[in-house]
Amino acid sequence: MKNSELLETISRVLYPFILLFGLYIILNGDLSPGGGFQGGTILATAFLTIYLVKSKNTISVKSLLKLEKVLFLMLLFVAVISVFTRGVPFTNFLPLNTQPDIKRVFLIILNILFGLKVATGLIAVFTAFISENEDFDDTY
Amino acid sequence: MNINILLQLLLILIAVFIISSKDNLKIVISYSVFSLIAACLYFLYKAPDVALAEIAVGSAIVPLILILSISKQREFIVLNRLEDSFLEASDERSGIGYEILSEFCKYYGLKLKIYKKLPGKANGIFSHRNIDLIVEKHHLSRRYLFKGKESSILMYKLEKLAAPYEDIKVIKLEEGETDEQ
Structure with missing residues (x-):
């Protein structure tokens, strides 16, 4: 892909702001609109602007998929913690009569894990799409 | 309520343009405009959650993938x-x-x-x-x-x-x- 200087500069400027916005939406997902999925997709788009700057990819799809699996297992683990603390699976691991400000922690942890999982999944899809012809170039 | 009707009419116009156009790049760009307007409509009909997802997926990721595949073609x-x-x-x-x-x-x-x-x-x-x-x-x-x-x-x-x-x-x-x- 041919890159123009304008596009490169603008995406360099926008990159940290998009990352910040994605993190903001993930962290405030329990109080305001948004959440894990929306923030994760915004994080992924922030990452994809890197490809506009330099079209060569440096990450391998396999490590991304491994990270995604680890995040999925962690999600399951966080959901099952409540069996040990309250005796019921798939609910908040804090007792019912705690302050709402502290009970929020459970939702924030779930949102962060889910957002990272969505982001890695989308980046893996996009990286696989980009590296379609990369191995072809090496043989020539 | 007038804004909603205006935006809906605009959506129909852009959809007709997407179908009738022959240039690939123009289609991709108008597709992302289409999903931006759809996100505005979602927000006006009080579904900001869906609007956020629509902005991220419809107007950023899908057009990027389409542009990439056009350049590979x-x-x-x-x-x-x-x-x-x-x-x-x-x-x-x-x-x-x-x-x-x-x-x-x-x-x-x-x-x-x-x-x-x-x-x-x-x-x-x-x-x-x-x-x-x-x-x-x-x-x-x-x-x-x-x-x-x-x-x-x-x-x-x-x-x-x-x-x-x-x-x-x-x-x-x-x-x-x-x-x-």
Whole structure:
């Protein structure tokens, strides 16, 4: 892909702001609109602007998929913690009569894990799409 | 409420434009405009959650993937199975085959890529490598064979370009035959 200087500069400027916005939406997902999925997709788009700057990819799809699996297992683990603390699976691991400000922690942890999982999944899809012809170039 | 009706009318207009347009890049850009307006409508109908997802997916990720695939489609991939310099490019004297193919690609605005051999394995999303043309030499008649897909419209133009040369023959294969190693 041919890159123009304008596009490169603008995406360099926008990159940290998009990352910040994605993190903001993930962290405030329990109080305001948004959440894990929306923030994760915004994080992924922030990452994809890197490809506009330099079209060569440096990450391998396999490590991304491994990270995604680890995040999925962690999600399951966080959901099952409540069996040990309250005796019921798939609910908040804090007792019912705690302050709402502290009970929020459970939702924030779930949102962060889910957002990272969505982001890695989308980046893996996009990286696989980009590296379609990369191995072809090496043989020539 | 007037804004909602205006935006809905705009959505219909853009959808008609997307269907009737022929330029790929214009279609992609108007698709992202379409999803931006749809996100505005979601927000006005009190579904900000859906609007956020629509902005991220509909107007950023999908157009990016489409633009990438359009830029990949602009390549004309040729598999070179010759021993001599028929397809070789150099500054002083390039081969006749290379000149024909580069003229052909210039006509359609494509990017010419010539490969010597197939890679061992393809680890992209699509395992089948999409090769547009295979160039070979016939053993007996010593003619150069251009093997391409029969379904491709581009082959007619190539046939016309190669017609004045005696030792070049264009062969059109059925779908799936070009994949043999």
